[in-house]
Amino acid sequence: MTPELNLSRDPAHLRHGSNIGQPLSRVDGLAKVTGTARYAADNNPPGLLYAVTAVSSIARGRVVALDVDAAKAHPGVVEVMTPANRPALAGDPDGKPNPFAFRFEALQNDRVRYANQPIALVIAESLEAATEGAALLAPRYEAEPARIGLDAGDAYVPPVVGMGFPAESHHGDVEAALAGSDRQITATYETPAHYHNAMEPHAIVAEWQGDKLVIDTPTQGLVMMRGRLAELFGIAPESILIRSPYLGGGFGGKGFIAGPQILGILAAKLVGRPVKLVVRREQLYGPFGHRSPTRQTLRLGADGAGRLSGIHHHARIATSSFEDFYEAAAHVTHTLYAAEAIATTYDAVRMDTGTPLFVRAPGIAPGSIALESAVDEMAEACGLDPLAFRVKNYAEVEPSTGKPFSSKALRECYTQGAERFGWWERPLKARTMRDKDGFLVGWGMGTATFHALMFAGQARAVIRRDGSGVVESGAHDMGQGAWTAFAQIAADSLALELDQVTFKAGTSDLPDAGIAGGSAHTATVGTAIHNAGAAVIAKLAELATSDQRSPLFGAGNAGVIARNGRLLRRDDEGRGESYADILARAGLDQIEGSGSGVPDPAANEQYAMHSHGAVFAEVKVDPDLGQVRVTRMVGAFAAGRIINPKLVNSQLIGGMIWGISLALHEEAVTDRRTGRIMNANLGEYHVPVNADVPAIEAFTVAEHDPFVNPLGIKGVGEIGITGSAGAVANAVAHATGIRVRRFPVRISDLVRSGH
Amino acid sequence: MNWTVRLAVNGEPRTLALDDPRVTLLDLLRERLHLTGTKKGCDRGQCGACTVLVDGRRINSCLTLAVSLDGAAITTIEGLAQGDRLHPVQEAFIAHDALQCGFCTPGQIMSAVGLINEGQAGDDPERVREGMSGNLCRCSAYVGIVEAVRDAQATLTDKERAA
Amino acid sequence: MNRFDYVKPATVAEAIAAAGAPGAAYLASGTNLLDLMKGNVVRPERLVDITHIKELTRIETSGNGDVRIGALVRNADLAYDASFAKDFPAVAEALLSGASAQLRNAATVGGNLLQRTRCAYFYDTASACNKRAPGSGCDARDGENSQHAVLGWSEACIATNPSDFCVPLAAFDAVVEVEGASGRREVALEALHLLTGTTPDRESVLAPGELIVAIRLPAAARAFAKHARYLKVRERNSYAFAVVSAAAGLVLENGSIQQARLALGGVAAKPWRAHEAEALLAGQPAEHGSFERAAEAALREATPSGDNAYKIPLARQLIVRALQAAMQGTPSRMPALPASPFSAVPGALHDA
Structure with missing residues (x-):
């Protein structure tokens, strides 16, 4: 039945005391501050054994020997799993049943294709025994030369990049535009490999209950993971239960199942007991994806007035030897600044690393730091203030497609952000600001942008006889606040208060919530919940309005509004009745509705959909020693409707700090001879610490978007990084007069070289 | 061989017979006492997720052998609130x-x-x-x-x- | 981690006896040793847990004014000992710039002296490392070596000593008290660590089984208390090892330098005392030119061991900064970011 009450068009009439938009504290906060929130590795079922993987120290070749006897002789070791004895899989780890099934290593053979690849697994009665058992395997290899670095082999043009973009895209004639421009710059920027480094290492507790499989493992895509496991193990999806109520951070690293998790399940099968496998920190640098290193060359042309005529953004990227994933680093250039002609091109090399995959703000994070640096360099070449230059090149429509934006409050972000920061006091010339102690001070900015995506998700809503609600969706909370934001949407969708609604998420037996990624989870699942709530309210209205005994009889669905657990007549709000009364009279225990959240193809055809923002950064640099500190940062963001400003603020600030990290700190250092990552630890793979993050604030500007989805949600998970990394890099250049084009900026780049 | 370790964990005296001196305080808490609120992020003293108080001082429990702590008072996240009253x-x-x-x-x-x-x-x-x-x-x-x-x-x- | 025999002596004598067994290692708090054991970098057969030896936990001032710090005093306790911090402020600042609060609460001063290098090739058991596996080679030499030594290195090893604490100890003539099977002896801190030479596996002059029981700071080092700083350059503003660090102390009279003390960290396999620079400073006016000449002298012998030439001007400039900061005077309160260049030093910037 199509509800006449068209809730999907205007949700506002449903709201009473409006949960959406309230800065509520995290509903899972209590569990998290008391240590009772149960993450995957916190499960200790009876009979548990511990598994630890041994990983390869070469990047390419074969394992020719493992000292299984030594491992087995270690007290407490129960079994050693190698390619020789690991239970069979129904599916092929090297198969490609769908584009999101990434190839992995689960001891299918003796091949090594990157350093840190699992090559065996030891199962023991204690973690200590399993750990030592793995060390005692002392593998011997036949090594082949490792191919490492962006010049590792012959570059080729990848078939597609990112989520199916063409590797070569032209809008207008960029060569002609550049040739005809008054000013041109060409600059090459490099970004290193980044690893997700969520605080929670990947972990799995796997238990076979006959043919049924129960696992605890953190995942950003419950139902997708279940489908992949069903295919790999040759069992029905319904025979698999995955529990993932809390993820200790995801950032893209927990989107897809990886070899070590499969090995944990296989180990449980091999020994017929539950097995816990927690991946050691250093072993995370391999099988779980990373952000490809990039080398990006930007060529920009501008006219005498500082208007961009052409941008060519070329990215050299890397993938693994056995899988195709191409970081769409250049694509941000199609959507951000108005230029007559825009071209993006890519080439790629294959390296002996794990497959690069999605990392927070895939493509755009490395692309944005290069683009924002280049735009700053051009602004400087034109003698213009960086913000004035950006405003001059403001894209009123999406540059490459000519589509109007579904909404774009970037101008307001520029204005309000600049005002809050005090940007207009900035001297144009670099290396002219000092603080009272003589440290160099620099101000930089960057434009933030991220596409407003939706995937496909489902939700179920129930109103129970007592008038309370239950809303279910297999959604994922990796820290972004899903437990809270979805509860708020759920309450509003049922016109109930938050404490009258039970929201269930985090297990694979709930409706498919799609994947938590692409900053699309709130939009996708939020829409599904919203629609499920609307469906159940419509059913309830149908019951009431068609029942002569109801005060709502004859009102018609469109004549009814839901408010505070009651349905009311639109034309006379004094007449109405509670959900409980309606259900009681109908003799129903509960009434149920379902809804889905999917993108609207027509709207997507017509409009370009993106979030935007403006980030302003101040850095101090020691002029002699080259040490940098970000001292102040302001981010203004336009991201459609904000479900929970408190949590969104945390998300945005967190993203901005990732921006600091990209600009100044994080980098995987790989030995080119061996392919081993030499800083595969949190001591030397630097992510920012508290002392790296002084005053920083984020705020959102009002933005109403009637086209992205019924609730107007655009997503905030990733946009905070974009713009921020460039803002910090530009601030360093402004402070020092030194333009560093290889990130992160290091002390060696800025230390005074003279005497 | 077993090592006897007497600890007060969140105020509760415990006498443990430890069969392995390699067990860190972190792994003792998580895997043997099932106090899983304390987390393992790196296991190498580089992240702080395993921080607990030993005799009132914060330390990384991943870099501490349980057997060496005989006689110590340990406070973990589970021991902070007073009943329902949060710290x-x-x-x-x-x-x-x-x-x-x-x-x-x-x-x-x-x-x-x-x-x-x-x-x-x-x-x-x-x-x-x-x-x-x-x-x-x-x-x-x-x-x-x-x-x-x-x-x-x-x-x-x-x-x-x-x- | 390998299995090991665990013993817990109650006295120094018992400890030394227990450590006589082959493959034995002393366990203090274990912040470094357990890390190394987890990485299988070291695999001791026996751990002699000395943490319960009460006699090693005291800070005492002896009759001649020397301060004697028991080897098991925790880094944080020493740094926060008000009287110690007042007399030896650069040592306190170095301690508080190292690692994290949690690690400082656990780590002991004796253990800190024997902290192993952070060279990634030493930690990576699949790499060739003459320090870890004598004769296997040095993969750092042509590897990722931007953090490696620029002074006193050899073809066999280019690792650096990562300790912050040892740098001011070297500068201020600390003495290490050592006890072993053949009795007690003293070693100047500056002579404790060995340069790599052809035997980088030998990191100190300690004989097998010898135990550090105390560190002594001479009474004379108090003379620098009003003009002493430790500064540390790093890629993260806290919780990171030094790229280069420097401890500086001055005794000033009417703007002239009576005595100077200077040592560098992060540049060599040992804390690097700059004697020649100190000698050049003595008797000179406390001004920029003197500091620059000293810095020049301190780095005269420096050569890159790889992709680390930047460390040489960095170390020079840091010396100048540390001397300038020392000249301006020890801050009345520990800076909020101990040892940070951003712990404001008005007017101390070279090009300001």
């Missing part, structure tokens, strides 16, 4: 949204309690930042963490004054 640091973490994924949170909170006990930071945000720098947060809730620590410290100071 002021716990309350402040919720109020200031000083957490996202929550995985580093028990370590952050124990570290904050340790920091306040040490009494070296005062209300200086810069000293709090430095004093909390041994606890990584990849979600980067640092701003809220500093606010929460200062807020909780003020609450505790007020309580002391009142007492």
Whole structure:
């Protein structure tokens, strides 16, 4: 039945005391501050054994020997799993049943294709025994030369990049535009490999209950993971239960199942007991994806007035030897600044690393730091203030497609952000600001942008006889606040208060919530919940309005509004009745509705959909020693409707700090001879610490978007990084007069070289 | 061979017969006592997720052998609240949204309690930042963490004054 | 981690007896040793847990004014000992700039002296490392070596000593008290660590089984208390090892330098005392030119061991900064970011 009450068009009439938009504290906060929130590795079922993987120290070749006897002789070791004895899989780890099934290593053979690849697994009665058992395997290899670095082999043009973009895209004639421009710059920027480094290492507790499989493992895509496991193990999806109520951070690293998790399940099968496998920190640098290193060359042309005529953004990227994933680093250039002609091109090399995959703000994070640096360099070449230059090149429509934006409050972000920061006091010339102690001070900015995506998700809503609600969706909370934001949407969708609604998420037996990624989870699942709530309210209205005994009889669905657990007549709000009364009279225990959240193809055809923002950064640099500190940062963001400003603020600030990290700190250092990552630890793979993050604030500007989805949600998970990394890099250049084009900026780049 | 280790864990005296001297305090808590609030982020003293108090001092439980702690009093995140009444640091973490994924949170909170006990930071945000720098947060809730620590410290100071 | 025999002596004598067994290692707090064991970098057969030896936990001042710090005093306790911090402020600042609060609460001063290098090739058991596996080679030499030594290195090893604490100890003539099967002896801190030479596996002059029981700071080092700093350059503003660090102390009279003390960290396999620079400073006016000449002298012998030439001007400039900061005077309170260049030093910037 199509509800006449068209809730999907205007949700506002449903709201009473409006949960959406309230800065509520995290509903899972209590569990998290008391240590009772149960993450995957916190499960200790009876009979548990511990598994630890041994990983390869070469990047390419074969394992020719493992000292299984030594491992087995270690007290407490129960079994050693190698390619020789690991239970069979129904599916092929090297198969490609769908584009999101990434190839992995689960001891299918003796091949090594990157350093840190699992090559065996030891199962023991204690973690200590399993750990030592793995060390005692002392593998011997036949090594082949490792191919490492962006010049590792012959570059080729990848078939597609990112989520199916063409590797070569032209809008207008960029060569002609550049040739005809008054000013041109060409600059090459490099970004290193980044690893997700969520605080929670990947972990799995796997238990076979006959043919049924129960696992605890953190995942950003419950139902997708279940489908992949069903295919790999040759069992029905319904025979698999995955529990993932809390993820200790995801950032893209927990989107897809990886070899070590499969090995944990296989180990449980091999020994017929539950097995816990927690991946050691250093072993995370391999099988779980990373952000490809990039080398990006930007060529920009501008006219005498500082208007961009052409941008060519070329990215050299890397993938693994056995899988195709191409970081769409250049694509941000199609959507951000108005230029007559825009071209993006890519080439790629294959390296002996794990497959690069999605990392927070895939493509755009490395692309944005290069683009924002280049735009700053051009602004400087034109003698213009960086913000004035950006405003001059403001894209009123999406540059490459000519589509109007579904909404774009970037101008307001520029204005309000600049005002809050005090940007207009900035001297144009670099290396002219000092603080009272003589440290160099620099101000930089960057434009933030991220596409407003939706995937496909489902939700179920129930109103129970007592008038309370239950809303279910297999959604994922990796820290972004899903437990809270979805509860708020759920309450509003049922016109109930938050404490009258039970929201269930985090297990694979709930409706498919799609994947938590692409900053699309709130939009996708939020829409599904919203629609499920609307469906159940419509059913309830149908019951009431068609029942002569109801005060709502004859009102018609469109004549009814839901408010505070009651349905009311639109034309006379004094007449109405509670959900409980309606259900009681109908003799129903509960009434149920379902809804889905999917993108609207027509709207997507017509409009370009993106979030935007403006980030302003101040850095101090020691002029002699080259040490940098970000001292102040302001981010203004336009991201459609904000479900929970408190949590969104945390998300945005967190993203901005990732921006600091990209600009100044994080980098995987790989030995080119061996392919081993030499800083595969949190001591030397630097992510920012508290002392790296002084005053920083984020705020959102009002933005109403009637086209992205019924609730107007655009997503905030990733946009905070974009713009921020460039803002910090530009601030360093402004402070020092030194333009560093290889990130992160290091002390060696800025230390005074003279005497 | 078994090693006898007597510990007071969250105020409860325990005598443990440890069959392996390799067991760290962290693995003892998580895998043997099933006090899983304390987290393992790196197992190498590089992230702070495993922070607990030993005799009132914050330390990394991953780099401490349980067998060496005979006679010590251990406080973990599970031992902080008094029944249903949260510790002021716990309350402040919720109020200031000083957490996202929550995985580093028990370590952050124990570290904050340790920091306040040490009494070296005062209300200086810069000293709090430095004093909390041994606890990584990849979600980067640092701003809220500093606010929460200062807020909780003020609450505790007020309580002391009142007492 | 390998299995090991665990013993817990109650006295120094018992400890030394227990450590006589082959493959034995002393366990203090274990912040470094357990890390190394987890990485299988070291695999001791026996751990002699000395943490319960009460006699090693005291800070005492002896009759001649020397301060004697028991080897098991925790880094944080020493740094926060008000009287110690007042007399030896650069040592306290170095301690508080190291690692994290949690690690400082656990780590002991004796253990800190024997902290192993952070060279990634030493930690990576699949790499060739003459320090870890004598004769296997040095993969750092042509590897990722931007953090490696620029002074006193050899073809066999280019690793650096990562300790912050040892740098001011070297500068201020600390003495290490050592006890072994053949009795007690003293070693100047500066002579404790060995340069790599052809035997980088030998890191100190300690004989097998010898135990550090105390560190002594001479009474004379108090003379520098009003003008002493430790500064540390790093890629993260806290919780990171030094790229280069420097401890500086001055005794000033009417703007002239009576005595100077200077040592560098992060540049060599040992804390690097700059004697020649100190000699050049003595008797000179406390001004920029003197500091620059000293810096020049301190780095005269420096050569890159790889992709680390930047460390040489960095170390020079840091010396100048540290001397300038020392000249301006020890801050009345420990800076909020101990040892940070951003712990404001008005007017100390070279090009300001």
